Each structure stands twice: as structure tokens, then as C-alpha cells.
Amino acid sequence: MAQGSTTSQARLERLSQALGSGTFADVRRMLNGLPAADVAHLLESSPPKFRHILWQMVEQEDEGDVINELGDELRLHFLSDMNAAEVAQITEHLQDDDLVDILQQLPDRVTREVLDSMDHRDRARLEQVMTYPDDTAGGLMSTDTIxxxxxxxxxxxxxxxxxxxxxxxxxxxxxxxxxxxxxxxxxxxxxxxxxxxxxxxxxxxxxxxxxxxxxxxxxxxxxxxxxxxxxxxxxxxxxxxxxxxxxIDDVVDVIREDADHSLTSMAGLAEDLDTFAPVFYTASRRALWLGINLLTAFLAASVINLFQDTIEKVVALAVLMPIVASMGGIAGTQTLTVMVRGMALGHVGKHNESWLINRELAVGLLNGILWAAVVAVAASLWFDDWNIGLIIAAAMIISLLAAALTGATLPLLLKRMKIDPALAGGVVLTVTDVVGFLSFLGLATWFYV
Amino acid sequence: MAQGSTTSQARLERLSQALGSGTFADVRRMLNGLPAADVAHLLESSPPKFRHILWQMVEQEDEGDVINELGDELRLHFLSDMNAAEVAQITEHLQDDDLVDILQQLPDRVTREVLDSMDHRDRARLEQVMTYPDDTAGGLMSTDTIxxxxxxxxxxxxxxxxxxxxxxxxxxxxxxxxxxxxxxxxxxxxxxxxxxxxxxxxxxxxxxxxxxxxxxxxxxxxxxxxxxxxxxxxxxxxxxxxxxxxxIDDVVDVIREDADHSLTSMAGLAEDLDTFAPVFYTASRRALWLGINLLTAFLAASVINLFQDTIEKVVALAVLMPIVASMGGIAGTQTLTVMVRGMALGHVGKHNESWLINRELAVGLLNGILWAAVVAVAASLWFDDWNIGLIIAAAMIISLLAAALTGATLPLLLKRMKIDPALAGGVVLTVTDVVGFLSFLGLATWFYV
The missing domain is CATH 3.10.580.10 (CBS-domain)
Structure with a gap:
């Protein structure tokens, strides 16, 4: 992966240079004759300023094919500038399934107008395809069969x-x-x-x-x-x-989108996101996830707040407490990733869930004991206090067990509630933070105060 | 995604019940007649204990096809129990590209033996295919053309x-x-x-x-x-x-693996990992990433250690400092995910890198200002001290800018050094932790001490 495409990358560099230097005749010449998918890739790889210049150079007869190849976000962006007649005109020759994908992104009023502009037979066929949700076989199919x-x-x-x-x-x-x-x-x-x-x-x-x-x-x-x-x-x-x-070409898109979904959802990002979306749009799309995290961070902070007296007495606790939380967070993310991926691949079902949860708990215990021992020695030597070493070791084992339990059970629970399991990421980090601080500072209070 | 396959899931449940109750004759009957890919899926969805029972029930003539459909980890597991003659026998009828994939996983000695057991023409053709690395067009191709x-x-x-x-x-x-x-x-x-x-x-x-x-x-x-x-x-x-x-069938595998790679690497997991790998194997595979994180966590702790005196004076700092680090970590992960994904999709090149870095900085600044304002008010009210509100607000803006800068530039840097950009995750979290603690506690020291 990520080796980049030399040919298309070189073409991009040349086109970008031509765009930058304003030699638009060259750009238009290079753009003509490129397959629609390549033009779509160029648009997706360009910052907003160049996008609009490029889009205006696309021949009108090719616009439908290019729109069809674009990701959801960018497609909607260009479609929202068009009226129903324009949409109808440029999408005329598309296959049913592709046209339906586009229509389903438009406001109902525009969709209605586009359908009304069609002849009776085309409309009837499309309306049949549109009765099936986008994410079912009916939504993927085209009607051109022999x-x-x-x-x-x-x-x-x-x-x-x-x-x-x-x-x-x-x-x-x-x-x-x-x-x-x-x-x-x-x-x-x-x-x-x-x-x-x-x-x-x-x-x-x-x-x-x-x-x-x-x-x-x-x-x-x-x-x-x-x-x-x-x-x-x-x-x-x-x-x-x-x-x-x-x-198979439409199935490849499903595979790509499903895999993309797990990756982006775990970071609280929209799937099929636009890499080069403008600043304000991007900032507003990401703000919500940060806001949710802020709430949970205050929850973790309020746990620490309970132990102000202990920290005042033993400041070393404030120094060491992020170590416990951080290790729990990493372990929880690992377990969660394995679960989300296993569920997306269809590996996980009722009959093997409990085996997986037990495996994760056992792995958490083993790695907990291993790294607790290392941390115990390091912390004891650092602060010249064997008690603090024992306390952080115990807290780390508890924390890694909690990480395993939450990381393994939460996505299963969310799936049963018909919520996207990949969204569990934020909660898992909160639980590991809270359990980490609570166990470490709680044990310390019990011992020192 | 993650809706699960009703038919194959139901089959799995039935098979698993039959396995659990020991009615192996039923299992064998159900297994017979399933396509090789379904048998492989069953093996991948089963805990180790059932795997070996299932594998022994696979007819020898089907073993090659099933091995061919398995993921790398599990395939190697079954292959390592076989000698060269067995491998040669069960893989006889596979296509070149599939056979080469399998041979490349075996120890050189076994590969040599398998090749030697073939007739001259087959061997010459395979040796030609094997000269191309696994991740090139030559490694993907088969030689059966008309x-x-x-x-x-x-x-x-x-x-x-x-x-x-x-x-x-x-x-x-x-x-x-x-x-x-x-x-x-x-x-x-x-x-x-x-x-x-x-x-x-x-x-x-x-x-x-x-x-x-x-x-x-x-x-x-x-x-x-x-x-x-x-x-x-x-x-x-x-x-x-x-x-x-x-x-296209082999291309679909490449697409699946590349997408999988971004997801698993960001959590420090091997790509193509086995969902149901046994406890000790799993624990040892994950221990390294936890160990690296432990080192970086100690780095962050040593930053806090510099400010022991300040924390002793104002314990509220210990309560609030995880908030700064946590917000930086989330923002950094979002930026990193966008970059890693954009690079894997071939969207990011030299001509648009600087635009992306600037966009991420601007987004970091905007969200930094937004949530800094919220945190400032909340922290000031909580501790009845407007100074601490101003300090945490400034630290949060610095932290989100650092997150944007590291999340955007580090994967580009790693790619130039031919290191997998998805591995940047750990470093980004360390940088946001260190910058978060340093800016928050540093500003507080400058003000309070």
C-alpha cells in the first residue's frame, strides 16, 4: 500500500503545475481523453480551488460519468449546484443502479422532477429499483440482462x-x-x-x-x-x-466502502470522507467527536478530583497516573480493532463470542502481568519507593483487564442495539481512563492515607 | 456492514452445535459439498479446538483449495504441519499465482523440495512467476491465457x-x-x-x-x-x-488486504491477523506495541515530573491535565486517519501535501479555539479560578495545533523513509501527550510559581 501510482501521480503533478501556472489550455488538453474514473480521481486529489477550475473544463457529455465515479461527499457537492433538468440531462445514459445512487442523494423534490422528465418505461423501471434500500442486493443491481x-x-x-x-x-x-x-x-x-x-x-x-x-x-x-x-x-x-x-465492479465498491467504514468510524470520521474538503466544513464535521471526548475527559478528570488529598501528599502519583491510563487505552484499542474487524469479516457470531471475550481477558491478564512487572520495577527505582511500584502494577493489571472486557463486549452490545460497533472507540478510551485513574489513585489512597 | 450473513451464520451455528455435542458424522456431512471458500471461512471463524477437528474432516482432495482460501496466518499454521510431499500433492491443481503465494510462505528448503517434485515445464513456469515479488503485477498473475x-x-x-x-x-x-x-x-x-x-x-x-x-x-x-x-x-x-x-478475484483480495492493513496497523496489529488465534500467540504478538507505548508513556510522565512543585501548589492541575492530553490525542488520531487513508487511496502527492498540512493546521486552530473556550469556562467555574481557565485554554490550542502538525507531517515523512505511515499512531499520541503536559504545566508554572 501507499506506494503511490507513478503514472497517475506523474500526471497529477503535471496537471497541477499547469493549473498553478494558469496554462488552462494545456490542462483542458490533458483532461480530454482521460477516462471518467481518472478525472474523478483528479478531482478527489485536488484542493477546492483547483476543483472548480477542473470541473468547468469537463465536457458536458462526460459530466454524468465523472459524477458517477466520485465519492459521496464530493458528488453531492457538485450535484447541489445543478437543477433537475441538468441532472436529468447529464445522467441520461447511466446504468439504473448508478442513476439510483445519484437520485437517492438529491432532495426529494429534485428526484421527483428528474423522474418526471423521463419516459414512462424508464421511470417505472427506476422506481422499482428505488424501492430497494441502497445497501441491499436490490439497490446494487442493474436491469440490463440478457x-x-x-x-x-x-x-x-x-x-x-x-x-x-x-x-x-x-x-x-x-x-x-x-x-x-x-x-x-x-x-x-x-x-x-x-x-x-x-x-x-x-x-x-x-x-x-x-x-x-x-x-x-x-x-x-x-x-x-x-x-x-x-x-x-x-x-x-x-x-x-x-x-x-x-x-463485480459494484461489489468492489461495497468492499472498499465497508473496509473504509471501519477505519474512519473508529476515529469518529464520516465514511467516504473527502480528503480535500475545505477548512470550515472539515472543522465542523470533526467538532462533534471532539466535543463528546471533552465530556468523557471531564468524567475522567472528576475521578482524579476525588483524590486531590492523596495527590497533594504523594505527587509522584500525578506523574505516574497517565502511564496506567495510556496502557489501558492502547490495549483497549487493540481488542476493539480485532472485534470490529472480525465482525465486519463475518467471523464473529453468537457461538464464538464467549470464546473471544475469554481469549481477550486472558491476553489482557498476560500482558497486564508482563508490563506491570516492568512498570513496578521502573517506578520503584524512579521514586525509590517499592510501595508505589506495587500499587501501579496492581492498577495496570486491573486496567488491562477492564480494557479487554470493554473492548470485547461493547462492540457486541452495540451491534445487538443496531448501533455501529466501530463507534465504541470513544467509550473504550473513557472506561480505560476512568478505571486506570480509579484503581491507581484508589489503591494509593487506601495505602498512603 | 456487520449485519452478518444469515445463511452462513445459521450454518455456522448448526455446525458449531454439532461439533459441541460431538456428533461428528453430522459435521462431516455438512462440511462435504461446501465450497472451499466456505470451509475456509468456517475455519477462520472457529476457536482453535474446533479448527483441528474441522480440518481433519476436510477431504484430502479439497485441502489444497481450502488452504488457498485461508488468510496468511492460519494458512501458515496448517502448512507447517505438512512435509514437502504433502504440500506438493494437495496443491497440484492450483493456479500458478495461488501456488506461488503458498510456496512463498514455506521455508526455502520445503519450497525447493516441492519444486523439485514437479515436472520440468511446470517448474520452469512457476520459477518465472516466483521471480516477481508477491506485491507486484507479476506476483498476482496466472499463466493460463488463450x-x-x-x-x-x-x-x-x-x-x-x-x-x-x-x-x-x-x-x-x-x-x-x-x-x-x-x-x-x-x-x-x-x-x-x-x-x-x-x-x-x-x-x-x-x-x-x-x-x-x-x-x-x-x-x-x-x-x-x-x-x-x-x-x-x-x-x-x-x-x-x-x-x-x-x-479480478485476485485484485479483490489486494483491495481487501490494503484496506485491512490501514485499520490493523494503526492499532499496532499485524495485517491479515487471525481473529481466533490462541491466547499465548495473541498476547506475544500484541506485547511489543504495548512495550513501545510504555516507553513513550514514561517519556510523558517524565515531563510531568519536571513540574512536581507546581502540582503540589495547585493540585487542580493534576485533575485537569488529562483533559488537554486526551483532546490532543483525539485530534491527532483524526488527522492521522485522514492522511493514512488519503495516501492509501492515492489522493496525496507532493503537489497537494502542503495544502493538506495547512488545512489540518487551520482545522486544529478552529477546533482548538472552539473547545478551549468551552473548557476555559468549565474549568474556571469548577475551580473558581479564571486564571486556570485561561491557562488550560491556551494549552489546548497549542496541543491541537501540535496534533494537527504531527498527524499531518509524520505519515508523509515515514512514507519518504519507506516506513509504513500507518505506524505513526503511537508517535502521534506521544507527541500530543508531551506537548499537552508541557504547555499546560509550563504555563501554570510561569503563572503560579
Whole structure:
């Protein structure tokens, strides 16, 4: 990772230089002919000032494709400057699933206007796709499928395909349906190509791959694609009728977003965030998480406040107390990361939760004992007082056990309450702070006062 | 995310119950017929005790496929129990790129033995693939390609394909080469299917997609696949000769691993870690990061130690000082996460680094001022002393600026030194602790003493 892309990086540097020096004709020339995804990447890699210059240079006919490739935040930013007619015009040629993603980001009024501007058949099809939430199989699917019937011979299928000007991208299977449009099986194009033209669809179709129900969550769809190495898969309704198909390019986006989500949520950041968002926007998005942390920090401070007398007597306690809290925080974050990641990968379920919690407690105890011993010796020598060494050792073991328990159980609890487990980060740090200060200063008070 | 897979989760529960109750015949029956990827997922989701029972129930002919689907840690665990002959036997039918991944995890001696047991042609091909590092295009590719020459008509190509029993999975293009085996272009199977059989390859092949050089880093390959929605892509050597091709299933693994890497590294955990690793192994893997943190915590403590006299005079300082450090830590982690993520996505380069650093400083200043004001009022009221409010406010602004500066510049610096930027987490927290304590206690000393 993070090795950077030499070719696209070099292109970025050149474009940025041209932008900086104001030679806009060069920029326009470089921009033309780039694939939409590259233009989107350029926009995402540019500070706001250059973004608007770049965006104005995008040919209007390419705007829809570029918008489609942008992350959510930046996409919304450009869309909010457009009226319904403009949105309708630039998104005309997009696939259903992509268009629906865009429409779902717009205010209801604009979405309505865009839909109203379409012809009846397009609108009906889109409205059907829009009934499925964004994060389900139905929200991921497009409706451009090629279907065939079982009695056909391959010769007929081949002639039928030749009547198409082109086959939809990422078509690796033709979908076999009955006369009620219900899914029966798949005919891989590869089978069609290597088989005798007199074979029939019925003889060679695959029927042991179950189709995807439209209400399956998107992370489950992604796991099925990953495990079975699919390029595309059919989507059906509850009656088994074919609704559309999902292709691997959209699944890759789901995988990328899910992984991104764990990383950003643990730092209290929005997922799919814009790296180059402007100052005020960024500051306001981050302020809330800092504010929550401030409340919890005051909670920790009020614990210390209980022990003012003890600290006045033994100032060394004030020196050492952050060590206990810090070690608890690191251990808690490690446990939490393992849990959040394991849950996102689908490794963690009811049947293995208690094993995991016990494992984390055992790991916390072992590392607690190990580093408590080190800290005890270091603190005793530093302050020439073996009592303080014993006190900090005991506090550290308690703290690491509390870190393990909170880090392991809290995300499970949040998941059961249908709250994002990755948000547990702030609470885990608070618990480790509070337990760290309470155990260390409490033991010291019991001993010294 | 984290909604869990109902079907596979239900299967896991049933299997786990059967394992727990010792009805191994049921387990074996359930296990048989599952795809290798599902068996691998089951193994990864099981505590160690059940893993070994499950692994013994896997049919020997399936072991290679299951090993291939496992994460690095668990794969190595099972492989280390096998001798070279066993490895050679179970991996016989795997694709080159998968086999090479496995061989590269084994001790050199075992790898040598496995290679020696192969026939000459297989060995030569594998040794070629093994010359490319694991994290380059060459390390990702497999050598099973179907190549054609430009003068052929589609009729001839179709007949040529029918001579194959099957076409390699994920073949969406035939690769067009000249008589020196150099890459010329691609012929999509879709084009072949919709075109007149009398067309020639030369007329309809695509020549504007550049092939992938074998030494391209794997994250750059992943970005190309994502941006261009490829299913497969040809790999060439420096002379443009075709070496093999990369398929989307292996690219998805790269994307998953890269995203996983940012998440786990920031918590000081190994990437591709085993969720259910046993206690001692887990404890020892995490101990190092805790030990490093302990050293830095002592550094922060020694800063506090400088101000013992001040704390003795004003104990309220000991109560409030964790607030400054904690806010700095949160702000620093937010900045660091944005940077590490932006770098992994290829958004950050020389031309926009300074903009980002300035943006982070401005955000730090704004949020610093905002929360400093809140803290100032709260602290002043709490301790009935407006001076302490002003002191903590100033310290908080300094602390958030330091957090922004370290969080933004350190990952860039590490990247230039070819060190993983995600490892900056520990250092950022140390800097914010040290700066927080130093500014708060330093200002207080200057004022009160």
C-alpha cells in the first residue's frame, strides 16, 4: 500500500503545475481523453480551488460519468449546484443502479422532477429499483440482462446474440428463465463458446447456483462474490422472478466502502470522507467527536478530583497516573480493532463470542502481568519507593483487564442495539481512563492515607 | 456492514452445535459439498479446538483449495504441519499465482523440495512467476491465457475455442499476440459473440488498452482495475512479451488486504491477523506495541515530573491535565486517519501535501479555539479560578495545533523513509501527550510559581 501510482501521480503533478501556472489550455488538453474514473480521481486529489477550475473544463457529455465515479461527499457537492433538468440531462445514459445512487442523494423534490422528465418505461423501471434500500442486493443491481429460454439450441442462441449491437459489460452468463420470467439457471458464455452448436440450453445450463434475493444485505452479497469468484449474479424477487443482475465492479465498491467504514468510524470520521474538503466544513464535521471526548475527559478528570488529598501528599502519583491510563487505552484499542474487524469479516457470531471475550481477558491478564512487572520495577527505582511500584502494577493489571472486557463486549452490545460497533472507540478510551485513574489513585489512597 | 450473513451464520451455528455435542458424522456431512471458500471461512471463524477437528474432516482432495482460501496466518499454521510431499500433492491443481503465494510462505528448503517434485515445464513456469515479488503485477498473475493471432477470422477463432474442453475462469478477452509473443491487443468475447463470423481479429481487436508491466505495484494494479472496471488484464515483460494475466478475484483480495492493513496497523496489529488465534500467540504478538507505548508513556510522565512543585501548589492541575492530553490525542488520531487513508487511496502527492498540512493546521486552530473556550469556562467555574481557565485554554490550542502538525507531517515523512505511515499512531499520541503536559504545566508554572 501507499506506494503511490507513478503514472497517475506523474500526471497529477503535471496537471497541477499547469493549473498553478494558469496554462488552462494545456490542462483542458490533458483532461480530454482521460477516462471518467481518472478525472474523478483528479478531482478527489485536488484542493477546492483547483476543483472548480477542473470541473468547468469537463465536457458536458462526460459530466454524468465523472459524477458517477466520485465519492459521496464530493458528488453531492457538485450535484447541489445543478437543477433537475441538468441532472436529468447529464445522467441520461447511466446504468439504473448508478442513476439510483445519484437520485437517492438529491432532495426529494429534485428526484421527483428528474423522474418526471423521463419516459414512462424508464421511470417505472427506476422506481422499482428505488424501492430497494441502497445497501441491499436490490439497490446494487442493474436491469440490463440478457435472458434465454431452456429449449433453445446454442446455434439459435448465437444467432440471437448476433442481433445485439453489443452485450452489456461484465456479462459472463446468459440468464435462463421460464415463461413467467422466473430464474431457472445460468448459461456461461464460456460454455456456449466451447460447446457443439447443436447442444441445448437445458442440457448445459448450471442450476446449482442459487440466485440472490433482492433484500440480501450488500455485505453478504460481497462475501458471496468473494467466496465464489463471481463476475455477475442474478437478482430475484420473493417469487423467484428475475429483477436484474449485480456485477463485480459494484461489489468492489461495497468492499472498499465497508473496509473504509471501519477505519474512519473508529476515529469518529464520516465514511467516504473527502480528503480535500475545505477548512470550515472539515472543522465542523470533526467538532462533534471532539466535543463528546471533552465530556468523557471531564468524567475522567472528576475521578482524579476525588483524590486531590492523596495527590497533594504523594505527587509522584500525578506523574505516574497517565502511564496506567495510556496502557489501558492502547490495549483497549487493540481488542476493539480485532472485534470490529472480525465482525465486519463475518467471523464473529453468537457461538464464538464467549470464546473471544475469554481469549481477550486472558491476553489482557498476560500482558497486564508482563508490563506491570516492568512498570513496578521502573517506578520503584524512579521514586525509590517499592510501595508505589506495587500499587501501579496492581492498577495496570486491573486496567488491562477492564480494557479487554470493554473492548470485547461493547462492540457486541452495540451491534445487538443496531448501533455501529466501530463507534465504541470513544467509550473504550473513557472506561480505560476512568478505571486506570480509579484503581491507581484508589489503591494509593487506601495505602498512603 | 456487520449485519452478518444469515445463511452462513445459521450454518455456522448448526455446525458449531454439532461439533459441541460431538456428533461428528453430522459435521462431516455438512462440511462435504461446501465450497472451499466456505470451509475456509468456517475455519477462520472457529476457536482453535474446533479448527483441528474441522480440518481433519476436510477431504484430502479439497485441502489444497481450502488452504488457498485461508488468510496468511492460519494458512501458515496448517502448512507447517505438512512435509514437502504433502504440500506438493494437495496443491497440484492450483493456479500458478495461488501456488506461488503458498510456496512463498514455506521455508526455502520445503519450497525447493516441492519444486523439485514437479515436472520440468511446470517448474520452469512457476520459477518465472516466483521471480516477481508477491506485491507486484507479476506476483498476482496466472499463466493460463488463450492467445490468438491478428489475421484469423472469427469463424476460425470460434472453431479454435471449441477445441478447448473449457476456457479458463474469468476470461472476458482473448489476448492477441504477434509471432514473437508480444502483446498487440485484446479481443473481447462479447465482440466475438455479436460480430459477423467473417470479421477478422485485426479489424475488431482493442488496441488502446495498455498491458500491465510485471513490476507494477499491486495497489496500482488494483486502482487500474477499479477505474476501468476490468475483469482481467494482460501482463507483459519489459520487451512487451505476454507473461500471463491478472483476474479480478485476485485484485479483490489486494483491495481487501490494503484496506485491512490501514485499520490493523494503526492499532499496532499485524495485517491479515487471525481473529481466533490462541491466547499465548495473541498476547506475544500484541506485547511489543504495548512495550513501545510504555516507553513513550514514561517519556510523558517524565515531563510531568519536571513540574512536581507546581502540582503540589495547585493540585487542580493534576485533575485537569488529562483533559488537554486526551483532546490532543483525539485530534491527532483524526488527522492521522485522514492522511493514512488519503495516501492509501492515492489522493496525496507532493503537489497537494502542503495544502493538506495547512488545512489540518487551520482545522486544529478552529477546533482548538472552539473547545478551549468551552473548557476555559468549565474549568474556571469548577475551580473558581479564571486564571486556570485561561491557562488550560491556551494549552489546548497549542496541543491541537501540535496534533494537527504531527498527524499531518509524520505519515508523509515515514512514507519518504519507506516506513509504513500507518505506524505513526503511537508517535502521534506521544507527541500530543508531551506537548499537552508541557504547555499546560509550563504555563501554570510561569503563572503560579
Amino acid at each position: 435472458t434465454i429460454r431452456p429449449p433453445l439450441t446454442f446455434d439459435v442462441v448465437l444467432r440471437y446474440l448476433r442481433r445485439h449491437a453489443e452485450i452489456p459489460p461484465m456479462t459472463d452468463n446468459l440468464i435462463v428463465v421460464n415463461r413467467n420470467d422466473q430464474f431457472i439457471g445460468l448459461l456461461p458464455l464460456n460454455t456456449l463458446l466451447v460447446s457443439d452448436p447443436s447442444s441445448t440450453v437445458r442440457e448445459r445450463m448450471i442450476t446449482d447456483i442459487p440466485p440472490i434475493p433482492a433484500d440480501m444485505p450488500d455485505d453478504e452479497v460481497a462475501r458471496l462474490f468473494e467466496r465464489n469468484d463471481w463476475v455477475s449474479a442474478p437478482v430475484v424477487d420473493q417469487q423467484g422472478r428475475l429483477l436484474g443482475r449485480i456485477t | 492467445t490468438i493471432r491478428p489475421p484469423l477470422t472469427f469463424d476460425v477463432v470460434l472453431r479454435y475455442l471449441r477445441r478447448h474442453a473449457e476456457i479458463p475462469p474469468m476470461t472476458d478477452n482473448l489476448i492477441v499476440v504477434n509471432r514473437n509473443d508480444q502483446f498487440i491487443g485484446l479481443l473481447p468475447l462479447n465482440t466475438l459473440l455479436v460480430s459477423d463470423p467473417s470479421s477478422t481479429v485485426r479489424e475488431r481487436m482493442i488496441t488502446d488498452i495498455p498491458p500491465i508491466p510485471a513490476d507494477m505495484p499491486d495497489d496500482e494494479v488494483a486502482r487500474l482495475f477499479e477505474r476501468n472496471d476490468w475483469v482481467s488484464a494482460p501482463v507483459v515483460d519489459q520487451q512487451g512479451r505476454l507473461l500471463g494475466r491478472i483476474t
